[in-house]
Amino acid sequence: MPSDLPPLFQPALILHGGAGAIHRSTLPPDLYAQYHASLLEYLRSTRALLDNGASALDAAVHAVALMEDDPLFNCGRGSVFTAAGTIEMEASLMVTSVNAAHPSEGIVKRGVGVMGLRNVRHPIKLAREVLERSGGKDERDADGGQGRDRGTDGGSMHSQLVAPYVEDVLARQWGLEFMPDEWFFTQRRWEEHLRGLRGEVETVAMSQGTVGCVCLDRAGGLAVATSTGGLTNKLPGRIGDTPTLGAGFWAEAWEEEERKRAVAVSGTGNGDSFLRTAAARTACAMSRFSTPSPSLAEAVSAVAGPGGELQRSAGDRWGSTGEGQGGIIGIEAELEDPVVLETGDAQDRTKLRKGKVVFDFNCGGLWRAWVEDSGNGEAIERVMVFRKEYQ
Amino acid sequence: MPSDLPPLFQPALILHGGAGAIHRSTLPPDLYAQYHASLLEYLRSTRALLDNGASALDAAVHAVALMEDDPLFNCGRGSVFTAAGTIEMEASLMVTSVNAAHPSEGIVKRGVGVMGLRNVRHPIKLAREVLERSGGKDERDADGGQGRDRGTDGGSMHSQLVAPYVEDVLARQWGLEFMPDEWFFTQRRWEEHLRGLRGEVETVAMSQGTVGCVCLDRAGGLAVATSTGGLTNKLPGRIGDTPTLGAGFWAEAWEEEERKRAVAVSGTGNGDSFLRTAAARTACAMSRFSTPSPSLAEAVSAVAGPGGELQRSAGDRWGSTGEGQGGIIGIEAELEDPVVLETGDAQDRTKLRKGKVVFDFNCGGLWRAWVEDSGNGEAIERVMVFRKEYQ
Numbered sequence: 001m002p003s004d005l006p007p008l009f010q011p012a013l014i015l016h017g018g019a020g021a022i023h024r025s026t027l028p029p030d031l032y033a034q035y036h037a038s039l040l041e042y043l044r045s046t047r048a049l050l051d052n053g054a055s056a057l058d059a060a061v062h063a064v065a066l067m068e069d070d071p072l073f074n075c076g077r078g079s080v081f082t083a084a085g086t087i088e089m090e091a092s093l094m095v096t097s098v099n100a101a102h103p104s105e106g107i108v109k110r111g112v113g114v115m116g117l118r119n120v121r122h123p124i125k126l127a128r129e130v131l132e133r134s135g136g137k138d139e140r141d142a143d144g145g146q147g148r149d150r151g152t153d154g155g156s157m158h159s160q161l162v163a164p165y166v167e168d169v170l171a172r173q174w175g176l177e178f179m180p181d182e183w184f185f186t187q188r189r190w191e192e193h194l195r196g197l198r199g200e201v202e203t204v205a206m207s208q209g210t211v212g213c214v215c216l217d218r219a220g221g222l223a224v225a226t227s228t229g230g231l232t233n234k235l236p237g238r239i240g241d242t243p244t245l246g247a248g249f250w251a252e253a254w255e256e257e258e259r260k261r262a263v264a265v266s267g268t269g270n271g272d273s274f275l276r277t278a279a280a281r282t283a284c285a286m287s288r289f290s291t292p293s294p295s296l297a298e299a300v301s302a303v304a305g306p307g308g309e310l311q312r313s314a315g316d317r318w319g320s321t322g323e324g325q326g327g328i329i330g331i332e333a334e335l336e337d338p339v340v341l342e343t344g345d346a347q348d349r350t351k352l353r354k355g356k357v358v359f360d361f362n363c364g365g366l367w368r369a370w371v372e373d374s375g376n377g378e379a380i381e382r383v384m385v386f387r388k389e390y391q
Numbered sequence: 392m393p394s395d396l397p398p399l400f401q402p403a404l405i406l407h408g409g410a411g412a413i414h415r416s417t418l419p420p421d422l423y424a425q426y427h428a429s430l431l432e433y434l435r436s437t438r439a440l441l442d443n444g445a446s447a448l449d450a451a452v453h454a455v456a457l458m459e460d461d462p463l464f465n466c467g468r469g470s471v472f473t474a475a476g477t478i479e480m481e482a483s484l485m486v487t488s489v490n491a492a493h494p495s496e497g498i499v500k501r502g503v504g505v506m507g508l509r510n511v512r513h514p515i516k517l518a519r520e521v522l523e524r525s526g527g528k529d530e531r532d533a534d535g536g537q538g539r540d541r542g543t544d545g546g547s548m549h550s551q552l553v554a555p556y557v558e559d560v561l562a563r564q565w566g567l568e569f570m571p572d573e574w575f576f577t578q579r580r581w582e583e584h585l586r587g588l589r590g591e592v593e594t595v596a597m598s599q600g601t602v603g604c605v606c607l608d609r610a611g612g613l614a615v616a617t618s619t620g621g622l623t624n625k626l627p628g629r630i631g632d633t634p635t636l637g638a639g640f641w642a643e644a645w646e647e648e649e650r651k652r653a654v655a656v657s658g659t660g661n662g663d664s665f666l667r668t669a670a671a672r673t674a675c676a677m678s679r680f681s682t683p684s685p686s687l688a689e690a691v692s693a694v695a696g697p698g699g700e701l702q703r704s705a706g707d708r709w710g711s712t713g714e715g716q717g718g719i720i721g722i723e724a725e726l727e728d729p730v731v732l733e734t735g736d737a738q739d740r741t742k743l744r745k746g747k748v749v750f751d752f753n754c755g756g757l758w759r760a761w762v763e764d765s766g767n768g769e770a771i772e773r774v775m776v777f778r779k780e781y782q
Contacts, residue, residue: 245667
């Protein structure tokens with residue numbers, strides 16, 4: 001829903017479509033062109049929403065739902081198969097706000113993950129229902145949904161829910177769209193599954209990872225949405241970083257001297273390494289606790305960049321097992337103290353602030369799309385997979 | 392297994408048996424005496440193991456397995472029931488070491504969580520199998536267990552696994568002990584479940600939370616073990632903080648100037664609040680990243696103490712919904728730089744170093760047992776639930 005709060009920020013956004021051992025030699029031009037076209041399209045439609053005043057949460061869910069319908073990406077339709085030949089999808093959402101007056105401050109649950117999904121068409125939309133349903137019209141009337149009366153909205157204060165119950169019972173009650181197994185089946189992912197079982201090496205770089213989107217809206221709200229089919233040939237019941245608060249996603253705001261800061265990040269790559277380093281929460285903790293206070297860009301590089309926390313977590317197995325490989329995208333925003341804001345001159349008060357879009361990765365490639373500020377007020381759309389342009 | 396490394400540390404340990412709205416008026420003397428006796432017994436037997444040279448991992452698993460068999464605690468036998476009248480247990484383990492030569496450095500996976508368990512007698516022992524089985528005799532020979540050849544030990548690099556597969560297939564293959572549903576049934580938890588469904592208030596303070604144990608062994612290894620039945624009348628499939636890396640448990644070591652530091656913590660309380668604040672990882676991140684570097688005790692208080700991060704996460708719902716309530720236990724250890732260690736005088740090199748046992752909580756009580764240093768070398772056993780002695 002569009003927000004009627006006064007605009008304080010120029011909206012910002014970044015999408016990712018997976019990271020991993022993607023190299024020029026395994027990414028033919030036609031496959032590159034398909035990913036590029038999809039990401040550019042989803043970037044544009046999400047940006048249009050934000051420019052029209054949509055909340056960060058609406059925009060991030062919109063972007064990820066589009067990628068869940070696109071068989072190019074490892075999420076929703078196009079998800080990879082487990083070792084047992086099944087699909088088990090995961091998705092997550094987290095919100096925060098640099099502006100205390102922003103509606104996302106009213107979402108008491110802050111972050112959720114859903115896991116083990118088989119037939120929900122848009123796992124990210126199920127995550128949204130779980131995020132917004134807290135156990136009552138007013139959660140204070142109902143024990144916070146912690147046990148007794150769960151109130152009127154069918155929710156609870158639970159942050160993480162695994163199927164079958166959340167899918168077979170709750171998603172049906174809440175009216176989510178279901179699709180049969182065949183709809184999720186793609187020949188490419190099935191062959192990848194079979195090649196994996198036979199121990200063959202992949203010669204074409206499909207997107208292995210998670211998709212994600214981080215948005216900053218005009219009112220200063222931040223949202224991160226992440227969705228995945230997981231790891232090809234994972235054991236059934238493996239819970240990755242995507243639905244795990246702090247591992248594959250995080251969003252947080254805090255006070256500093258004369259300013260409030262907010263960050264939101266989404267990760268993709270080797271999920272078990274993200275879990276072992278609590279990668280998303282660790283990057284945000286560096287921003288918040290270290291002195292001098294690093295930018296989110298510096299913190300993301302210290303975790304997901306070359307030689308960072310993720311790479312070091314693989315120890316001497318780095319480069320031989322896939323461990324530690326990945327990338328993180330995010331947005332950082334800051335706002336002056338309300339007192340400073342009130343007393344500043346009129347021009348300062350009407351000038352739109354800007355968030356900072358950040359990303360880094362330590363592996364072959366990270367599919368990403370974002371809007372860059374040219375410096376003279378012009379916004380430039382960017383879609384990239386390597387550090388340098390694809391040639 | 393006992394370690395044959397030269398002893399560097401005096402072993403240390405702390406256990407918890409749950410936190411929550413425990414008050415003198417709802418904790419009758421006979422119930423107090425039962426908890427006290429159990430915790431003291433498990434403290435003694437775990438301490439004896441550590442004094443005999445057991446690894447921190449062996450000792451922590453031993454302590455938690457004892458509590459899983461004791462119907463007083465909400466884990467294993469004595470677990471609470473979900474809203475559907477089922478039991479869904481969770482457990483986790485994480486290891487680290489302040490001493491690079493310590494065997495726990497060889498456990499490549501570092502941390503694991505298992506969830507949704509119904510009939511495994513000791514969830515903590517299943518967690519241990521998952522922790523130690525990494526996908527090969529030598530994980531480097533097998534793609535780190537990430538997909539193709541899973542090697543010879545039946546494991547994978549997965550950090551988090553949810554039932555049924557991990558229980559019905561893996562736990563059986565690995566020879567874990569199973570018990571029928573009746574074994575886990577306790578009349579007290581069943582009545583609590585029924586009272587919860589009817590919306591009645593509890594008048595006797597059973598332990599609501601998780602159990603946990605943190606140990607430091609003679610060689611400088613740290614391990615944290617945590618186990619729970621979860622939240623009374625939780626929705627089926629709710630994943631709490633206990634099996635979630637960074638939320639209900641964390642262990643980590645890092646280099647500082649001329650010293651290495653290591654910390655391990657276990658949490659108990661309102662699990663969804665622990666998830667929303669990544670409580671365990673946040674406390675350890677404060678210790679690691681803030682300047683001046685706070686002690687683990689200070690960081691644990693900043694998260695789980697009165698007015699800390701957990702309490703603040705409940706906002707104006709604090710005190711009315713149970714949100715934010717909880718406690719954290721932990722141990723911190725530090726070791727001089729290997730160069731300083733080598734060049735120090737002989738007495739320094741043979742003197743046993745001491746870890747620091749820490750805890751804090753923001754709610755009525757935290758059941759805890761630990762060994763305190765009297766100051767003159769004597770070790771004093773302590774078992775407490777409130778800030779002051781029970782009277």
